[in-house]
Amino acid sequence: MSNGPCSGGGEQVGREGGGRRLCLAEMRREEAILREATARSGLGMRRGKRREQGNSQPLVPAMFIFGDSVVDVGNNNHLETVVKSNFPPYGRDFINHHPTGRFCNGKLASDFTGENLGFTSYPPPILSKEANGKNLLLGANFASGGSGYYETTAKLYNTIPLSKQLGYYKEYQKKLVTIIGQSNATLIITGSIYLVSSGSSDFVQNYYVNPLLYKVYTPDQFSDILIKAYSRFIEELYRLGARKIGVSTLPPIGCLPASITLFGEDSNDCVTKMNSAAEYFNKMLNLTSLSLKSKLSGLNLVVLDIYHPLFDLIQKPGDYGFFEARKACCGTGLVETSFLCNKESPGTCKNASEYVFWDGFHPSEAANKLLADDLLVDGISLVS
Incomplete structure (x- = not known):
């Protein structure tokens, strides 16, 4: 002690x-x-x-990942979209120091989660050439940066909405059956872990910049729309065989460096109204998840709290070995992300492990490691 x-x-x-x-x-x-x-x-x-x-072998047969840029490992590389990260300095601290399409300097929290479960390689992005043959036995990553629970969020950025991610998953199941047969495929589908991380882009990259939304809906009303979409998504995933699902809460979206810069009204403090919106969404996410568990027999659905661990890192960075939480490592650290975070961006830090955030929206590898440790605690029941 x-x-x-x-x-x-x-x-x-x-x-x-x-x-x-x-x-x-x-x-x-x-x-x-x-x-x-x-x-x-x-x-x-x-x-x-x-x-x-x-x-x-790993503790579960495979991992299946759905969602947005927090868990996208390269699907957007294959799309005509500005929401990409397959260029330096992204990936500079990843394996072989090569950009993969992860919105980070290194590993994502989902990468560390896979390692904690005993995997020695990562589920391939479903649109990549690696997503074939025996590689599919590890699972697959369907996530797409710039997508959300709200269907039109992905359409704004020409990325993959959750409905289409489910479509790719259905195609995956057919391929899996051809590789190992129906009975073995069923064992993988029902015994694996499914991770879902979505909703941040709906607010930060759509609602708060879109008068067609914020003039019509209050943040809480918009959250209710997202939660209904979340419920439909989980029900469909369950219908397709998923039984062990971990879904992450929204992070403190008002504390993202880009959010403070764009919506903070010249203050360096977290944007209270945005965090309040995230807190309401998270409350409804928990309540809806409890309802789904009671309704869907055999479903192990766990809400993974990302809000409070990340908020704690931001408020007390020094307690966790970080130097900076207001600014990100890339460029000025105030807003740069995706194509604005590039090798020509002036001011990019030398040591990203000192920063909670890598770019204006996404945590650094060092922060992701700590967040994955918290997810491990929350999600332990998924492997029991």
């Missing part, structure tokens, strides 16, 4: 002011560390038991 403000028993907790806040914060960090260690221990024991039984 620490020798910080909580030392000497529980007396400090009862004090008023800064000491109390520091103590409670330290207790929360220690609790989080313990929860993560417990989750890692559980996964380690499961992997160890499988090795003893002569099975060195």
Whole structure:
């Protein structure tokens, strides 16, 4: 245990002011560390038991990933869209220092999640040439940067809406059956983990810049529309065989560097109205997910909280070894993302691990690693 403000028993907790806040914060960090260690221990024991039984395979047969730029690993490379990241300095800290189409300097949180589950390679982007043959046994990534629960968000940027991502998944299932047969394909489809990360683009890249939306709907009304689309998506995924689904909440969208720059009204603080919208969405996401679990027999649906861990990193970057949370690493750090974040962008940092954000919208690899650790704790039931 620490020798910080909580030392000497529980007396400090009862004090008023800064000491109390520091103590409670330290207790929360220690609790989080313990929860993560417990989750890692559980996964380690499961992997160890499988090795003893002569099975060195991952804890689940495959991974299937749907959503937006937070989990896109290269599908947008194959589209006529401005929402791309298959050029330097993207990918400079990834394997072989090569840009892949990930909106990051290195690995995504979903990449680390795969590693935690025992995978030694990543599910290929469904539009890539790698998405064929035995590679499909690992699963596939259907995500597309600039997409969302709201169908027209993807249309604005010519990316892949969730409805079409599901269409590609149906085609994937047919290919899988031809490779390994129906019974084996069913085992993979029902036993694998499905990750869904969507909704941020609906707000940041559509609602708040689109008068056809923000003049018609309040943020809460728009959230209700998105939640209905989310519910339909999960029901369809379930109908297609998915039984273990992890869906991430919205992050604190008002704290993204680009959000503060574009909507912060000359303040360096998080944009409160945007975070409030995310909090309402997340509340409805949790309630709707509980309803879906009660309605759909055998569904293990887990909400993965990304909001609070990322908000904590942003508010207290130094506690986690970061130097900067307001600005991103790429360019000025104020707004650059996608084509605006390029090798000619002046001011790009040398060490992205000191920054919570890589570009104006997306976390750095270092932040993704910490976020993946939290997702591991939240999602442990998906592999039990």
